[in-house]
Amino acid sequence: MNRIWNTVATLSFGIILMTGCNKFLEEKSDKSLAIPTTADDFKALLNDWGYVNSDFASMGEACSDDFYLTDEDYSSLYYESDKRLYSWMPDYVTRSLSGGGHEWWHCYKGIYVSNSILKGLDENNLRDRRANEIRGQALVFRAARYLDGIQIWAPVYNRETAASDLGMVIRLDPDMNLPSVRATVQETYDQILKDLAEALPILPVSTISPALPTQAAAHGLLARAYLIMGDYDRALQNAEQSLSFQSNLIDFNDLDEQASFPIPVTNQISSEVVFFTRMYGSNMVNNLDIAKINPDLYGMYQDGDRRKAVYFRADNEGHYLFKGTHMGHSGLITGITTAELLLISAECYARLDDVDKAALTLNRLMINRLNKQSYQPYQFQDKHIALNTVLAERRKELIFRGLRWSDIKRLNRDGASITLHRTINGQNLNLMPNDKRYAIALPEDVIEISGIQQNSR
Template identity: 35%
Template sequence: MKQLFILFAAFILPGCNKFLDKPGDPTRKVPKTVADVQMLLDQPLANGSTFIGADEYYVSAAFWLYMMEANANYYFTWLPNNNTAMVGRDFWKESYNAIFNTNVGIEILNKVPVTAANKKEWELAKGSAHFVRAWSFLSVAWLYANTWHEERSKNDLGAVIDLDSDFLNKLSRSTVAETYDQILKDAQEAVKYLPLYPDNPVRPSRLAAYGLLARIYLSMRKYDEALQQCNLYLAELNALLDYNNPAEVQVDNDYPFSLFNKEVIYNNASVYSGSTFYPLDFNTVAVDTGIIKSFHNNDLRKRAFFKDYGEFWQFAGSSMYETPMTGICTDELYITRAECYARQGETGKAMKDLNDLLITRWTSGTFVPFTASTKEEALTIILDERKKELLFRGLRWMDIKRLNEEGANISIIRKSPDHTKTGVLLPGSPRFAMQLPEDLVINFGYQQNPKE
């Protein structure tokens, strides 16, 4: 049986409460029209708070005293404490709320005849539904499943593939291979229906779907396919912010980036709840000092991304201001294409993409283009810059998982401020697939991920 909370939670999200079927209340209704479906889909998507598991931050002494037992447990062991906190539970719930909404929407759209009058709106809603479902299943896969692998994914546990609105169906976890098959199918369907550009960046578009597909293929380590999607995107949209231009980026402001700046094709923020994850939340965690030191003083991102709070530095580089920006942006496509070119041995093209990006980030006249004579040298440079450019975008956890499959051997090490406690997540650890919320295992029989 599907988790019953999906039915109720799905309809209390902002923008959806008018669709509650409450007898006797004329202000509430069951969605029936294309406009109703679009309203169901016009809300932020779960994604990205994977930063709590990754290596981009630490908890400073200033907030250490506020660390709740359960969050301390996750911080050092990467195992949620289901008895005392919600770490991880919102990631699952929010994704499946969105999936439920898309299933409702697709079923409604399949009953609405397409006419000359409604074709544009119908196609936008249809494409949006498939985009949302692909995005949401991908979030679940990145958090709760092992990295895609040609052989192991045929047996590894993936998402619960839920494709209709009947919450009484008995479901079980699919394999990772089946999960990614569904993700790709939905994303490719989105491309068929969505307009090239969005009428508003909070809605998906064909360009956003190209960006999503690039993420999917990159996380599967299918670099040729990821390159194709980057090319489709960058052939249409390749403008980058100039960090030297105060009209585009105000590097010394508390919020340097405008909300809908020209690099943002799809605007989205991650699941965030200060009361749930405190002090593991975006506004309190300290940026890893090694990352800050990796920025050259002429690199304007150092001023734009980080704000000095004395004992520690906080990240200020999100265009969403108070929450991590996890949407699709042009800079991500540049650096993804650079990596894909490098893996093909096209070092000249790889370094050109990287340098075209970075010259817009450094103080005018100071940037010396990077060069590489080998594929391996190019990859080292590009991956270092990827970590810096895409900081707190909700991508690092996925990157660590896939790069460890490539032999990167990345471990995550955490220490308490008083140095009395240490946690280490080693490459290949099963804890890179987050534990399912315990109530799903108890109530619905979903197979739990291994801890060891």
């Protein structure tokens, strides 16, 4: 056990160095710390979900239109960075370089751990089946981090401009002395797809926990990535592949809607989760006592929709608050679920003009969400009605999952013309479709330390 803790300490030190914090650059490393060399060492790092599964970005969720803050709640936000994020300011001043509120740091912390595992496996010539399984899982975690980050800090994928739009800093080596240079959006997606494709043949079919990636998880992430990119054939293929491994759905008719957190969990994660990652606990998003549900969104849930009671509760002032988490407490997941995969498949079928399969796939989900006594299966004759219906169900189903910001960006790219509105202390704010602020500004301390290029403002 001490060896594993020492390993984590070594990696933590490296992560801090990677951020470029000068005071740590002046410190000498403790050579007594153990260096990971065995498959057990690297597996232990993968099992530390606080490092690899946790702290995915909540910034997009904080900027989206699923919730709002009252003026009192907005004024009570402790950090100026949260206020600026909520009001779509074109810059972002972070709270601290190596801790709370620094989602860029958290993103590259996970990438650093993955890179350290991959390099360690190579340097120690670990090539057996178990080592290859660990390699595949590290590749999935790296891809998941890059896919998460590019939704926040880059423009939406656009075939016309992806080769020139600024994407993520691609790091494939844990060496913190390598310079930081932003890749393009195309190069970032290429790396995500490459990592997942390389991982697939060496991943296990099943694991003891969805916190560890499987073939279903890799296919699920590929489906999500291709959907964002607008490649609906490949998104559909991968969603269906993932569902062929795991298709569990919870019947919301069986849940206690009066419970504080009605969705049942096993080992802290619900049975619908294919791949578990969770959102960083920002004051706005994860504080489910102040994030008020957009009334227009709440109004989309019709009578007989069990999600209306399973997902929401009313506070003493008549606002609706979210409680439909998949963790049995206020923690919010960002990973792949069977519900998301069904919605990806249904959307792709609709876009590819197969409205019958779109309805059939959507109904697999809806029969587990609507009151069975009044349930009427969807039937579609028109492609546009089918697509709009699926997109409406996607928004209702995947609330507080870190996906809405990405959805707004890709739908506006394709002409949806979604405009976001906020009212803060009597001032009306609008975020127009395809505004440059949809690529959230990189933390200013990162720009100062690394010299990488900031997003356009």
